[in-house]
Amino acid sequence: MKTVELVAIITSLSGAFLFSNATNTDQPQSEVAPKAVQTPATPDDFEPIDNMHHFMEYVCEPSYKGLKQVLANEPADRKAWKAFKNHALVLAESSALVAARGPDDAAKNKEWKAISAEVYRSGKSLYKSAGDYAEAKKHYGTMLDACNRCHTVFAKGKYQLSK
Numbered sequence: 001m002k003t004v005e006l007v008a009i010i011t012s013l014s015g016a017f018l019f020s021n022a023t024n025t026d027q028p029q030s031e032v033a034p035k036a037v038q039t040p041a042t043p044d045d046f047e048p049i050d051n052m053h054h055f056m057e058y059v060c061e062p063s064y065k066g067l068k069q070v071l072a073n074e075p076a077d078r079k080a081w082k083a084f085k086n087h088a089l090v091l092a093e094s095s096a097l098v099a100a101r102g103p104d105d106a107a108k109n110k111e112w113k114a115i116s117a118e119v120y121r122s123g124k125s126l127y128k129s130a131g132d133y134a135e136a137k138k139h140y141g142t143m144l145d146a147c148n149r150c151h152t153v154f155a156k157g158k159y160q161l162s163k
Ligand code: HEC
Pocket: 052, 053, 056, 057, 060, 061, 064, 091, 098, 099, 112, 113, 115, 116, 119, 143, 144, 146, 147, 148, 150, 151, 154, 155, 159, 161
């Protein structure tokens, strides 16, 4: 049986929309949905959606709390390590966004970026330590030190996060 026929049968059985393009072989390309008009994106298209307080509150804080909970005891199974990876990756990747949103003052901006890079590096090691509790605890500690360093310098010492 040909692949096309097989796909057609599977599609008719499941009624899945997912396969609808694959079975459209007898229609000329031009009759398929018109191409969306794409406007080239510039850095301005990725302006911060909200202020740093809300970024911290809604992006960083839930993952910090989740990590703290998942690392309170050695993660027992794959599901627990998946939760770990979820939170670790959110914090590691979001540090790049934090880095790009520092203060205007050049010297302060430089320090802001340097601390963000510490979160990035330790967050990356944290993410990669999934499955190894001792390593994960170590990198978690290093990362939180970096989070707190920024809070010391840029949030008047508020928000000292416990490990
Ligand atoms: C480069 C600087 C910087 C880094 C790095 C940073 N933060 Fe923050 N964070 C801030 C600033 C500034 C505030 C205070 C924002 C305000 O209230 O204006 C803050 C506030 C917070 C708050 C308090 C939010 C609230 O609603 O009360 C939490 C929680 C937080 N950060 C978590 C983290 C975590 C977790 C990390 C590390 C993974 C981190 N931050 C790394 C700058 C940083």
